[in-house]
Amino acid sequence: MTPQLSRRDLFKLSAAGILGTSVSGWFNVLASRAAETQARHKSCILLWMDGGPSHKDTFDLRPGTDQGGPFQAIQTSVNGIRISEHFPRFARQMQHAAIIRSMSTGEGAHGRAKYYLHTGYKEGVGGLNYPSLGSIAAMEIGNPQNPLPNYVSIGNRSYGSGFLGPRHQPLNVVSAARGVENLRPLVAQQQFQNRVGLLEELEQSFHRTHEAGTSLSHRTTYQRAVTLMQDRGARAFDLSTEPSASRAAYGTGAFADGCLLARRLIETGVTFVEVTLGGWDTHQNNFNRVRTLSGQVDPAMSALISDLRQRGLLDTTLVIWMGEFGRTPRINNRGAQPGRDHYPRAWSSVLAGGGIRGGQVIGRTDAEAATVAERPVTTLDFMATVCRILGIDHTKMNQTPIGRPVRIVDRGANPITQLA
Amino acid sequence: MATQLRGMVVALGLLATAPWMMGNGQAQSAKNAPKLDAAELAKVIDREIQARLNEEGLKPSRLSDDGEFLRRVYLDLVGVIPPSEKVIAFLDSSDPNKRAKLIDELLDHPRFGTYLGEMWAGMLLPRESNNRRLNHKPMQTWLADAFKNNKPLDKTVYDLLTATGTQEANGAATYFILNPTADKLTDNVTQMFLGVRLQCAQCHNHPFVAIKQNEYWGMAAFFTKTRLSANPKQAAKQGAQVSVFEGAAPPKGKKKSNLPQGAKIVPARFLQGEQPKLDPGEPYRPVLAKWITSPSNPFFAKAMVNRAWYQLFGRGIVNPVDDMHEGNFPSHPELLKQLTEQFKANGFDLKYLYRAICNSQAYQRTSRPVGDNKGDKEFYSHAAVRGLSPEQLYDSLTAVVGNPGREFSKGPKNNFRKGPASPRDAFLNFFRIEEGANPLEYQSGIPQALRLMNSPQLTGAAALNRILNETKEPAQVLEKLFVATLSRRPTTQETQRYTEYVGRQADLRTGFSDILWAVLNSSEFGLNH
Numbered sequence: 001m002t003p004q005l006s007r008r009d010l011f012k013l014s015a016a017g018i019l020g021t022s023v024s025g026w027f028n029v030l031a032s033r034a035a036e037t038q039a040r041h042k043s044c045i046l047l048w049m050d051g052g053p054s055h056k057d058t059f060d061l062r063p064g065t066d067q068g069g070p071f072q073a074i075q076t077s078v079n080g081i082r083i084s085e086h087f088p089r090f091a092r093q094m095q096h097a098a099i100i101r102s103m104s105t106g107e108g109a110h111g112r113a114k115y116y117l118h119t120g121y122k123e124g125v126g127g128l129n130y131p132s133l134g135s136i137a138a139m140e141i142g143n144p145q146n147p148l149p150n151y152v153s154i155g156n157r158s159y160g161s162g163f164l165g166p167r168h169q170p171l172n173v174v175s176a177a178r179g180v181e182n183l184r185p186l187v188a189q190q191q192f193q194n195r196v197g198l199l200e201e202l203e204q205s206f207h208r209t210h211e212a213g214t215s216l217s218h219r220t221t222y223q224r225a226v227t228l229m230q231d232r233g234a235r236a237f238d239l240s241t242e243p244s245a246s247r248a249a250y251g252t253g254a255f256a257d258g259c260l261l262a263r264r265l266i267e268t269g270v271t272f273v274e275v276t277l278g279g280w281d282t283h284q285n286n287f288n289r290v291r292t293l294s295g296q297v298d299p300a301m302s303a304l305i306s307d308l309r310q311r312g313l314l315d316t317t318l319v320i321w322m323g324e325f326g327r328t329p330r331i332n333n334r335g336a337q338p339g340r341d342h343y344p345r346a347w348s349s350v351l352a353g354g355g356i357r358g359g360q361v362i363g364r365t366d367a368e369a370a371t372v373a374e375r376p377v378t379t380l381d382f383m384a385t386v387c388r389i390l391g392i393d394h395t396k397m398n399q400t401p402i403g404r405p406v407r408i409v410d411r412g413a414n415p416i417t418q419l420a
Numbered sequence: 421m422a423t424q425l426r427g428m429v430v431a432l433g434l435l436a437t438a439p440w441m442m443g444n445g446q447a448q449s450a451k452n453a454p455k456l457d458a459a460e461l462a463k464v465i466d467r468e469i470q471a472r473l474n475e476e477g478l479k480p481s482r483l484s485d486d487g488e489f490l491r492r493v494y495l496d497l498v499g500v501i502p503p504s505e506k507v508i509a510f511l512d513s514s515d516p517n518k519r520a521k522l523i524d525e526l527l528d529h530p531r532f533g534t535y536l537g538e539m540w541a542g543m544l545l546p547r548e549s550n551n552r553r554l555n556h557k558p559m560q561t562w563l564a565d566a567f568k569n570n571k572p573l574d575k576t577v578y579d580l581l582t583a584t585g586t587q588e589a590n591g592a593a594t595y596f597i598l599n600p601t602a603d604k605l606t607d608n609v610t611q612m613f614l615g616v617r618l619q620c621a622q623c624h625n626h627p628f629v630a631i632k633q634n635e636y637w638g639m640a641a642f643f644t645k646t647r648l649s650a651n652p653k654q655a656a657k658q659g660a661q662v663s664v665f666e667g668a669a670p671p672k673g674k675k676k677s678n679l680p681q682g683a684k685i686v687p688a689r690f691l692q693g694e695q696p697k698l699d700p701g702e703p704y705r706p707v708l709a710k711w712i713t714s715p716s717n718p719f720f721a722k723a724m725v726n727r728a729w730y731q732l733f734g735r736g737i738v739n740p741v742d743d744m745h746e747g748n749f750p751s752h753p754e755l756l757k758q759l760t761e762q763f764k765a766n767g768f769d770l771k772y773l774y775r776a777i778c779n780s781q782a783y784q785r786t787s788r789p790v791g792d793n794k795g796d797k798e799f800y801s802h803a804a805v806r807g808l809s810p811e812q813l814y815d816s817l818t819a820v821v822g823n824p825g826r827e828f829s830k831g832p833k834n835n836f837r838k839g840p841a842s843p844r845d846a847f848l849n850f851f852r853i854e855e856g857a858n859p860l861e862y863q864s865g866i867p868q869a870l871r872l873m874n875s876p877q878l879t880g881a882a883a884l885n886r887i888l889n890e891t892k893e894p895a896q897v898l899e900k901l902f903v904a905t906l907s908r909r910p911t912t913q914e915t916q917r918y919t920e921y922v923g924r925q926a927d928l929r930t931g932f933s934d935i936l937w938a939v940l941n942s943s944e945f946g947l948n949h
Contacts, residue, residue: 111549123548127607127619129854149866163854166865181867182874191934198921198938206943210787211794212805215943217862222941225869401858402740 041141046274049323051281055348078359086294089302095359097352102363102372113324118159120383132159134272135168142271147231154258156276163400176257179237233268251299259300286339318354329370356419384413455765461776468755469782481802484786487908497526499535500815533568551598562591573768574713581709586661596664602643615723615744638689642708666703725759734804734859787949806859806948810851821880894919
């Protein structure tokens with residue numbers, strides 16, 4: 001199967017199929033789509049820790065050492081794996097997760113590192129704008145018939161589809177509590193249907209006389225947007241319909257709401273959801289800030305994992321916890337409440353679910369958590385690993401608009417094999 | 421398929437002699453080529469286009485009607501749809517020269533410079549994480565002045581490439597502040613001014629062109645003396661100005677800070693040309709600038725002509741527009757040659773070039789296909805239907821519905837900003853199009869469509885009120901509404917259909933607000949056709 005071609009053709013066909021139908025055609029597609037059953041592909045939730053979390057104060061601790069900081073390591077559900085005391089709930093789910101303690105990625109400036117860890121390519125290289133993991137997943141394993149976009153980014157504009165084009169752009173949700181911007185019509189439902197009817201007439205008449213690809217895709221884009229507005233699945237965006245008990249487990253705040261929304265979207269068939277938690281750039285006051293941030297992550301991430309599990313979705317949904325780099329193993333001397341600075345050389349990320357073999361630690365750092373002592377995981381290795389777990393062939397070539405072939409993950413990747 | 425094959429044969433036939441392929445200096449125009457005025461050049465365009473259509477057995481579509489032409493030429497030359505009074509005056513004028521006159525008028529329109537300046541600044545300053553919060557505006561203003569005053573393009577580019585000083589004193593310095601390394605400058609200069617994508621040669625020899633990795637770093641070497649007085653981001657945060665200057669030559673074999681990791685240290689050499697003698701005591705950039713903007717440069721004039729053509733047609737005579745090399749044949753080699761010669765003979769006069777192209781029948785054809793020419797995308801049998809740029813869309817929308825809000829109160833105090841400076845910037849950011857994206861493809865997605873359909877700022881209630889204050893006669897309201905948005909009068913069927921629709925609604929305002937909504941979201945409004 002060549003997914004790119006067949007999906008694109010399908011897309012064109014479905015758009016063309018609508019050309020002949022009546023004015024209300026845009027509304028009718030919904031019913032037929034709801035009836036379809038789709039084989040379930042894997043999905044992914046990226047919990048993006050913006051700013052670069054300190055590995056030494058989260059998942060790779062050195063308690064009691066000179067530069068170890070004040071946090072204690074606690075026992076997890078897996079014998080021998082210890083993590084920060086500020087992740088007590090997640091510690092009980094360690095059997096579903098793997099910690100990679102040997103990330104080593106080479107980019108130490110926020111902008112460039114975020115770009116690199118989202119796309120697998122260094123910013124500006126080759127004069128191309130590369131697609132992010134979310135867009136790649138949406139294109140490769142997303143259901144093209146899904147009325148909801150297959151890539152949703154919550155709390156952050158994130159990184160887009162680059163040369164893959166507008167169809168795989170993320171739908172950005174600024175605030176999970178407020179939902180998708182401009183999703184509701186400005187007028188009552190009946191009047192909105194009238195308007196869409198008028199629009200469809202104009203579109204048909206323009207396309208009949210011009211027969212241009214541009215007008216066809218203009219029309220298809222609007223049709224998809226209207227479909228989303230009318231779709232039952234779009235109710236997933238409305239958190240007020242969630243029972244208060246299950247909502248409470250996530251904790252409070254934007255990140256908790258984001259994780260809850262992520263679960264609801266995955267349930268409706270969205271392929272990739274990114275949820276951002278900012279504030280990890282702890283040059284100062286590192287320990288208080290990491291404690292607070294961990295306190296937001298712990299309930300939300302563990303509620304997410306147990307909800308997915310309860311719904312039978314954990315095996316098909318990979319949850320990634322990561323930032324753009326780690327932080328210096330040494331504590332800096334910035335004032336009374338010092339912090340740690342940017343550190344891409346050795347740091348940690350966490351994977352859970354997605355059918356991986358949990359309860360593992362991949363790689364190891366040295367006594368100070370300063371250099372990788374075992375199994376360095378580069379950005380390419382990491383991207384290829386995620387692709388493997390999601391069932392994406394990371395060696396596949398995609399085409400840029402001028403027909404230049406670009407691999408999903410560049411040459412030189414050595415994916416982690418003991419997770420499968 | 422047959423068409424493609426024939427194109428290949430034609431192109432191959434030219435292989436041995438095509439002047440656009442020749443090396444340094446040889447592509448100079450024959451001395452005896454007569455200098456043509458814009459009207460004469462327009463005829464050359466039509467002759468060449470027609471010859472190729474005949475060869476392909478394609479029938480051209482008829483000329484555009486007045487409204488269609490008016491809207492297109494407004495969008496292409498000043499970046500916005502025409503105002504209602506202009507539409508009425510143009511549609512009702514019986515002057516046989518009204519199209520040529522309108523082209524002249526728009527080339528002198530105050531927006532011509534600002535529109536082109538903003539477009540060029542966008543191409544010259546690719547957005548990256550390191551520069552997206554820096555101040556782009558001085559570059560736009562500097563370019564806008566040059567375009568408005570029709571400064572010869574060779575002079576503009578020379579002044580740009582040799583710019584020094586602060587953004588405040590010299591807007592062109594922005595180019596070096598926002599592209600702070602030798603590799604970024606090399607990428608952009610070769611892509612923009614030589615029409616060649618050199619980026620892949622940064623890391624390896626070019627896959628299909630005879631450009632070796634060393635040639636990339638040979639070009640980059642011209643920028644190794646370019647220095648900034650401070651880190652732009654830090655300086656901007658402190659409200660300080662950064663100054664661009666030419667520093668000392670890097671010591672032999674030694675890497676300098678503005679070259680990236682993995683750079684090759686080679687002597688400066690013109691692309692596929694000679695290795696000039698450089699005086700280590702003198703700046704390097706003027707040497708490069710002089711070579712690029714010389715009439716004998718084999719790339720520059722051709723690349724500029726191809727870019728102007730691309731802007732007006734949505735595709736280059738060599739396409740993609742910045743991928744000119746031996747393996748990428750022009751669709752109309754003789755036309756490209758003549759345009760290039762005349763552009764040089766007329767002193768790199770950009771308005772002259774625009775004037776000639778816009779006066780051609782090829783440009784003025786309708787975008788409606790006829791017979792079997794609808795599949796044609798490269799022979800100009802009919803005008804292309806192109807997506808609007810975010811700037812064109814915003815300016816056209818607000819020309820109808822009014823400005824959605826005042827400028828944000830916290831404007832950029834210095835050269836570093838957090839968040840968008842204005843509703844327009846926010847819109848442009850939201851609708852940003854991937855660099856190098858094909859204008860013949862619609863580039864917006866679902867979030868953008870949702871914004872256009874459901875944003876309370878874009879309802880156009882004020883515009884509708886204005887019209888309803890003038891008249892309440894449904895056919896007249898409809899006409900005013902169409903003229904203001906689609907730059908044409910409604911057809912008889914449309915008048916009948918939509919006045920009927922309005923009659924069925926609760927009141928006039930509801931009915932017409934529905935029609936205005938549909939029109940503003942339609943292909944006919946959202947595309948350049």
